[in-house]
Amino acid sequence: AQTVTQxxxxxxxxxxxxxxxxxxxxxxxxDYYLFWYKQPPSRxxxxxxxxxxxxxxxxxxxxxxxxxxxAAKSFSLKISDSQLGxxxxxxxxxxxxxxxxxxxxxxxxxxxQP
Amino acid sequence: DTAVSQTPKYxxxxxxxxxxxxxxxxxxxxxMYWYKQDSKKFLKIMFSYNNKExxxxxxxxxxxxxxxxxxxxxxxxxxxxxxxxxxxYFCASSPGLAGGTYEQxxxxxxxxxxx
Numbered sequence: 001a002q003t004v005t006q007x008x009x010x011x012x013x014x015x016x017x018x019x020x021x022x023x024x025x026x027x028x029x030x031d032y033y034l035f036w037y038k039q040p041p042s043r044x045x046x047x048x049x050x051x052x053x054x055x056x057x058x059x060x061x062x063x064x065x066x067x068x069x070x071a072a073k074s075f076s077l078k079i080s081d082s083q084l085g086x087x088x089x090x091x092x093x094x095x096x097x098x099x100x101x102x103x104x105x106x107x108x109x110x111x112x113q114p
Numbered sequence: 115d116t117a118v119s120q121t122p123k124y125x126x127x128x129x130x131x132x133x134x135x136x137x138x139x140x141x142x143x144x145x146m147y148w149y150k151q152d153s154k155k156f157l158k159i160m161f162s163y164n165n166k167e168x169x170x171x172x173x174x175x176x177x178x179x180x181x182x183x184x185x186x187x188x189x190x191x192x193x194x195x196x197x198x199x200x201x202x203y204f205c206a207s208s209p210g211l212a213g214g215t216y217e218q219x220x221x222x223x224x225x226x227x228x229x
Contacts, residue, residue, distance in 0.1 A: 043223045044220065100145055
């Protein structure tokens with residue numbers, strides 16, 4: 001069975017600094033997709049970034065980028081120039097190629113200090 | 115316009131009662147989901163429907179019964195509520211059945227409290 005592990009329950013970053021959230025996963029599938037979702041205090045789940053496993057190039061969305069290491073089964077999220085609005089719970093999620101079922105990690109609560 | 119809406123947003127009820135949570139999406143998506151987020155914020159899929167057909171049914175007590183009257187609606191009915199059912203329930207939808215980086219669009223969640 002596939003699993004997703006986020007080893008950092010909480011992280012803190014100063015405004016305008018850079019922070020990296022870790023995620024590892026376990027799978028025997030060759031076709032899969034990885035996501036980072038953000039859940040602010042409003043509890044709305046918001047997609048931050050996605051990565052196809054078959055793509056070697058790391059995905060980037062403005063200040064958010066990933067470091068996808070397929071062999072190591074690692075998918076970390078880097079947030080550059082952190083802003084107060086980035087404070088939220090961040091979830092890493094896995095989806096196999098033959099299903100739409102999202103498997104989530106336990107989340108990392110990110111605090112942004114002014 | 116709200117893409118995925120859920121009603122109610124908050125639900126407080128007593129043990130043993132039966133309650134329903136409604137979900138509607140106006141995105142034209144074929145696939146809808148129910149997820150449960152427990153008190154430790156852990157999110158787990160419960161059910162998925164594609165065009166009114168059940169395609170994912172995780173290990174969920176049979177007191178939980180999803181119903182999809184049409185592909186834009188997926189309701190969750192819970193019988194004989196227990197304290198452990200207290201959680202936030204999220205509805206979501208996506209355009210595809212499987213494969214692809216189809217984004218799942220989440221509703222605002224329904225916080226269910228069983229007393």
